[in-house]
Amino acid sequence: MRPTINDVSRLAGVSIKTVSRVLNNEPRVSEATRARVTAAFATLKYRPNMAARTLAGHRSFQIALACDNPSPYYVYEMQSGIRDRCLLDGVRMIAQPYDHDSDRLIDDIESLIDGSGVDGLILTPPATDYPEILALMARRKMRFVRVSPGTDLDLTASVFIDNVGAATVMTRHLLALGHRRIGFITGHASYATSAQRLAGYRAALDEAEIAFDPVLVRGGDYDFTSGADATEALLALRLPPTAIFASNDDMAAGVLSVAHRRGLSVPTDLSIAGFGDDAISRFVWPALTTIRQPTRTLGYKAADLLLAAEFAVKRIEVPFELIRRDSTGPVRSAG
Amino acid sequence: MRPTINDVSRLAGVSIKTVSRVLNNEPRVSEATRARVTAAFATLKYRPNMAARTLAGHRSFQIALACDNPSPYYVYEMQSGIRDRCLLDGVRMIAQPYDHDSDRLIDDIESLIDGSGVDGLILTPPATDYPEILALMARRKMRFVRVSPGTDLDLTASVFIDNVGAATVMTRHLLALGHRRIGFITGHASYATSAQRLAGYRAALDEAEIAFDPVLVRGGDYDFTSGADATEALLALRLPPTAIFASNDDMAAGVLSVAHRRGLSVPTDLSIAGFGDDAISRFVWPALTTIRQPTRTLGYKAADLLLAAEFAVKRIEVPFELIRRDSTGPVRSAG
DNA sequence: TTGTACGCGTTATCAT
DNA sequence: ATGATAACGCGTACAA
Numbered sequence A, B: 001m002r003p004t005i006n007d008v009s010r011l012a013g014v015s016i017k018t019v020s021r022v023l024n025n026e027p028r029v030s031e032a033t034r035a036r037v038t039a040a041f042a043t044l045k046y047r048p049n050m051a052a053r054t055l056a057g058h059r060s061f062q063i064a065l066a067c068d069n070p071s072p073y074y075v076y077e078m079q080s081g082i083r084d085r086c087l088l089d090g091v092r093m094i095a096q097p098y099d100h101d102s103d104r105l106i107d108d109i110e111s112l113i114d115g116s117g118v119d120g121l122i123l124t125p126p127a128t129d130y131p132e133i134l135a136l137m138a139r140r141k142m143r144f145v146r147v148s149p150g151t152d153l154d155l156t157a158s159v160f161i162d163n164v165g166a167a168t169v170m171t172r173h174l175l176a177l178g179h180r181r182i183g184f185i186t187g188h189a190s191y192a193t194s195a196q197r198l199a200g201y202r203a204a205l206d207e208a209e210i211a212f213d214p215v216l217v218r219g220g221d222y223d224f225t226s227g228a229d230a231t232e233a234l235l236a237l238r239l240p241p242t243a244i245f246a247s248n249d250d251m252a253a254g255v256l257s258v259a260h261r262r263g264l265s266v267p268t269d270l271s272i273a274g275f276g277d278d279a280i281s282r283f284v285w286p287a288l289t290t291i292r293q294p295t296r297t298l299g300y301k302a303a304d305l306l307l308a309a310e311f312a313v314k315r316i317e318v319p320f321e322l323i324r325r326d327s328t329g330p331v332r333s334a335g
Numbered sequence C: 001t002t003g004t005a006c007g008c009g010t011t012a013t014c015a016t
Numbered sequence D: 001a002t003g004a005t006a007a008c009g010c011g012t013a014c015a016a
Helices: A005-012 A016-023 A031-044 A050-057 A072-089 A105-116 A131-139 A163-176 A192-207 A224-235 A249-261 A279-284 A295-307 B005-012 B016-023 B031-044 B050-057 B072-089 B105-116 B131-139 B163-176 B192-207 B224-235 B249-261 B279-284 B295-307
Strands: A062-067 A092-097 A120-123 A144-147 A157-160 A182-186 A217-219 A243-246 A271-276 A289-292 A315-317 A321-323 B062-067 B092-097 B120-123 B144-147 B157-160 B182-186 B217-219 B243-246 B271-276 B289-292 B315-317 B321-323
Touching (some): A062 A072, A062 A295, A072 A295, A072 B072, A072 B092, A092 A105, A105 A120, A105 A131, A144 A295, A157 A295, A163 A182, A163 A192, A182 A192, A182 A224, A224 A243, A224 A249, B005 B031, B072 B092, B072 B295, B105 B120, B120 B295, B144 B295, B157 B295, B163 B182, B163 B271, B163 B321, B182 B224, B217 B224, B224 B243, B224 B249, B243 B249
Parallel strands (some): A062 A092, A144 A157, A157 A315, A182 A243, A271 A289, B062 B120, B120 B144, B144 B157, B157 B315, B182 B217, B243 B271, B271 B289
Antiparallel strands (some): B289 B321
């Protein structure tokens, strides 16, 4: 059988309460007894029973990531970052994928809270901005951190990058290369980041005093196919853009795919800019210029906030990076 | 406070044991009382306390996926498949990434078993073939299912595709297109699938009575970079191949990247064949011919085996699919 | 078919 | 600084 606290206490010659104190790093234990107990832990290869700890202590040593699936890379990197931080505290991460337009979303999250009694929750868009979710968290007095939230920024702990600023920087970069007609593919409407990135695009145009042309903006929904479709439409214009800025890398890959299909060379015929974790663009096409959002870091910092001893409502901004892989501007116009 | 079994029993006018019977779908309960208890569940919005169930009942309603990370797509699809099946039984999946060359691997897995007391484990390569892991499972009498194992095939429950057959089919396909010099990029040496796929390649060559040329085989390790490196080497040959078959899609993407960099058009100058979940190749380049391994299905079936009432040592083979996206053979030789 | 009483391994309360 | 004892919520003998 697995050793219990009882076995440890007998071996160390102390009461079970003292063993529990050592286990939980409580202060009032003499160094001598602490050492004896620690030794007993080791010789017995003692591992605490999580179910018992949870039942008695009202904490589960588990946190959950409630995550929709924009792209496998995003999910993977986010999970990795959170796990890295959890490891430091011996906490377990449980991944709870959700479907953002499921009518059972609230129920699913509530059953997650009750079911595994997680100590905290990390939310990613778009659930970060659903009032019902925020209400649920408040009602259940649940610790949670939001990643890239779009609303009520100061109400809860959150971790994010400056999406507006990043899109501005990218657009400025394209303008500096000489592009004047820059196509823009937006993200899914229910994600706050979509509007933020579009705002950044417009800000850079305004700065440069270039008129905003609505025909150059196409609605996408953060997946490969919508990026490809939007590109077809943009390239079919009488005056097609010389550069296309997609709101995420999945869509940028769609742009690239269409460019290849049409025999356009990149970036000579068409510049393509993406936005995301860089993993995809590096993977797909090393010449794709992109805004690198350090997703793994976002996850790590989110878990860090959640696991901090004194949980505070803090906002943590993580820096982005412009990864330039094109040096030429428009050579000839595409189409 | 959250309702307990006690509250339910009081409302339904029965004992807690009867409530427990209903909760666990035990047979000897009259339909009338079962209905009353079920109604009480609903009105109280009762949700069982998992910690208490685990402590008393010695089962956790959780299974774990111990998974190394060859590619984010693989991990994502595997998780999705398992989760889909878990949902049916109200079981929770916990994802445990591991590092296949960590010396703490055994400890990590053992602490997973003790720590969250999972009811079962799903293993992916290469941990599937580590004798120490198999010994650990036996010692702890742990239910587990292996995905794509390479050794001791009949000893444990497992789920897999016919890797040899799939590689044979792909190679036959390339031969039928007219290719005679087909480069092959192997997977990481510690994965059993690597050897299996190479065997399939050789089998098809033998069939066609084409001499096996060792110079056309390059060692990769299932990631993008190694695929690109191997391709550089292959294309630098005095007689370069007209087609390259990479043992997985991540490496095939590397091949593609080099082809683009060199201005080769695909598949006219170079045919590229991949092997994997098709998600990557569809994503990267719609013209990439690939063997589709239904990773999601593998995960689903693995969980299915694990959660079955009577756990049996079964082997389940899942069909693969050849997805052709090239119709032309070698037009001119690359290089 | 239903109920009683005890135990699971840990934390919390209140002593000393 | 340490210890005795009562919870925590549910499953399981065993009894009825």
